[in-house]
Amino acid sequence: MRIVLALLLAFAAVGSVLPACAQAQPAPVLKVELLLTEQALAMPPARAPVQQRALAEGDAPARILLPRREAGYWLRLTSTGSLEPGSRQVLVLRGAQNLGVVTFHPPSAPPVTVGQGVHGESALLRRGWQLPLPNGWPAAAVAYLHVEGHAGQAVRIGFTHADELILRERADARLATAAVTVLVLVAIFMFGLWLALRDLLYLSFAAYLACASAYSLLLSGDAAEIRALAWMATDSMLARHAFGTLAITLQLVFAARFLELGRLLPRASRTISAMVWLFFGLLAVLLVGREHVIGWYPRVVQMLLLVLMPVGIVVAILAWRKGAAHAGYFLLGWTPLLAVVALMSGHQLGLVDAPWVERVLPLCAVLQSGVLALALGQHAANRHRITLLARQSNERDTITGALNRQALERMLAAWSQMGHLGSSGYAVLLIDLDNFKEVNNRHGYVVGDTVMQHVYTRLHGLVRPDDTVARMESDLFAVVSECSRGDGERLAQRVVDGFQQRPFTIDGQDIAVSVSIGLAMSRRGEDVDALLRRAGEALAGVRIAGPGSIGVSSGPESGGSRRRPGVAAG
Template identity: 60%
Template sequence: MRIALALLLALVGCAWPAMAGAQALKVELLHTEQELRTPPAVAPVQRRLVATAPGEAVRLPLQRRQAGYWLRLTTDIPIAADRPLALVLDGPRSLGPVTFYPPGAAPVLVEQGEGAESHLLRRGWHLPLPEGWPPASVAYLRVNGTSSQPLTLALMDVDRVILAERQQARVSSAVFTTLMLMAIFMVGLWVAFRDLLYMSYAAYLVAIAAYAMLLSGDASEIRVLALLDASGALGRYALATLAVALQLIFTIRFLELDRLMPRRAKVLHVGVWLHFVLLAILLFGREHVYGWYYLASNGLLLLVLPFAVVIAVQAWHKGAALAGYFLIGWTPLLAVVLMLVCHQFGLVDLPWAQRLLPLAAVLQSAVLALALSQHAANRHRVALLARQSIERDPLTGALNRNAITEMLAAWGQIGHLGASDYGVLLIDLDDFSEVNQKHGYLVGDTVMQQVLARIRGLVRPDDTVARMESDMFAVVSECHRDDCEQLAHRLVEGFQRRAFSVDGVDVAVSISIGLAMSERGESVDAFLARAEAAMQSARIAGHSSVGLAADTSTVRARRRRAAAANAE
């Protein structure tokens, strides 16, 4: 009995390797010196890889070369034509169609994804086995040498392939829908506030959503994207380049680089223009530039994106509003992009990096959308303060000093995102006490009400007007310094142009204006003090003058020089 059991175990032990090997897929890379149109009859094996079970993938790294590659495929198990096993090839789209010599059947040119006769795969190549795979038969596969990314070959159960394709389709649809909804939300913010910061981000979201769909292989199911998908590499390269350029434009505005770090901002501006130049070359050159285009674009990407993150860290230290959100959103996406680029260059083998790209893009987009939502909420709160504040001047109905102080405090929380520089214009009515003495306080009060109406007629609808004191008004305007200066001169000229009329009596009133621009980290009191100092300088200069406040760094330098002079 023991002898029989030992013999049985020995037989099972001998049969086990054969049973295990019966499910193997063997892939041999054949060494060929030149381009061959048919499978080589005799060729040395350059590399041999084996999959030990169905579903296990064979990963074959390749180097770029002018001539293509020939692969010899064998299996030790017979596969009937009706058996639910599919031979699946996965690799870079740049491989284009591949030539497959199935066992016992005529060669066939196999397209990838939706362009193939078989619609089993959304992307990749389904290599047909019309006669199955008879025992001891050989299949050949010819691929071009246009990519350095590895190829993946596997015998897959058809049901598992269908299930995996459905899961990936649901993920890509969810990613596309999420990104597009955020883009629509950003467009709504742009309509509400007319700030290009929101529109630049909306454009980036649309570009990255379309690019993610092209990568997933589902773009042909959406009419608008079907044209881009039909263009092949042109559509993918163009969308990727456009998305990077739009992201850099948004980064410059979001991190306030033109104000905080103008020299570094110029570097990113150059990066933006280089991407647009590459895009123009791509659109005109098309397939003639494909060979080097992805190297140039990915190389530029490896230079620009890490530099942008370093700048974001520096902007965060300099007090850029919401720069922390930028770093939280960008860090994982940058890591995935770097892994994907290194994979495309063949430096590392990370096939799963492409599947992480849409998820990382959604994470980044959600974080930055949250930051922009907070920015928009603060702006809305400022607008409500201006419209609903009970802090009103009893004579004119305008906001009073308390209301304008609250409003400036709210503006300080918004920061300088995008175009949200803002200035305070303090308007002094020149020698208005003489009007009261000459015409009486009743006429003076009427003129004061007309002054408010004229100021509102000269400023923009979004600007806020308040009465600070008896003969002093204030305008808070969201604009850059040059625009605020133009507004100040427009106000002065508007009062010079014509006098006020009260009961048939003309009353001439001129104004002097002190202008101060917002600066990060400055208190409201210090901000208004600079505006008042500018107004005092305008008063000294004479009627109808405009005084400009010095920035805080200049004020501190003057104080240091004065202190040093006093010490001497």
């Protein structure tokens, strides 16, 4: 029994070792030489000086930096060993996707043109070039590779075992699929928020994520394997540049709104708007010029990105220091992505050597989308909370049915958590009924209560449907409106005019009621008590001016006090 067990163990050991030995055959060392040619040649040069040399040993490919040249490039390949036909070792070329189709002269075989990834009918690669070896690699044989264009970038070439290549490609495919899935789901979520809230902030971010998803699929080479996107893969370079440019443009539109540049940094906002139109113009040139501009178009966009990325970070920091409510989220989410985009632009321009950057880009996009989705989700939740507080609150005034002071203060607390994201802030109007004690003394408290009900109804008719009206106490009402200071002042004037133009008719009697208003605009970091106190001080400051007066609390958002007809600033 022991002998049988020993024999079985021996056979198992031999069986495990033999396949390993068969698969462990090392790849031969590959010598790659870049030949110096001054003009375009249709066939490999018989004699040409060597401009660069590199060796591919083991798993490390040879790296050759292609200088800018209009005549294309010829590479001479020699090997220290040999490969049998049908060997599991495959020859792989990696480089920029804009290299296009390459021409390969394999050892002892006629030349063949090779497309990239699935376009080259490769069974293994999603991107890159698998160079065929129909007759293997005989000893002392020489192969030539011709690369078109004037890339000015590095290429890598070497032998790779087919099994290892398959595993690597599968891992990259799973990573790209997971990243694109996350981006698409977040885009759908943002689109849903836009449908619910009708705020272009969400729509611009959703559109950006959709374009970034398409760009990632084209960059990874997976678009050709998806039936719905196969039309893009037929001209993947044009589609990739188009979606990339559109993603950059939408990113700028979103950043301007997210960082509140129109309110905090008007000059930066105008600069961003100019950049948006510049990229739209470049996109139009690309779609019209197509193959006539595809040679220089990527370099122009990449140089613009190298300038734009650090400027974007500086603008975000300035917006954060100026009080942008969610600029911290922007810096946390965008900084890694912008750094990787700038690095990829430098790599494609030949300024840095970072072949791994294309794999990191989708991960940074996922990080950025997650961080900003968190910020936008909180913003949407606060808006929904405010709406529910206004519609469903049970804390209402018993006479008018308006929200009472406690409900309004909770709404203002929710507004303060939102900051000014997606809006120009919000205004608080404290509305005092002038000399209302005389109405009670002359007509009685029953009529006075009826007048209060009519006041609440008229206020609702004078403000927007989304504005909130509350009764604070006695003859004091409040209105909260999401608007700029100018819109808040116009709203206050509309309320004053609405009460002065026509009296209330109760039991056949005309009762004239005028109002005075104190207006205060929200400030980042200010608590509810301070905001209401400023509005109250503005109201107290204009009561001596007589009925129908409007006082505006001065603040940093206005650059100091200013006066308008019918409006007093204090």
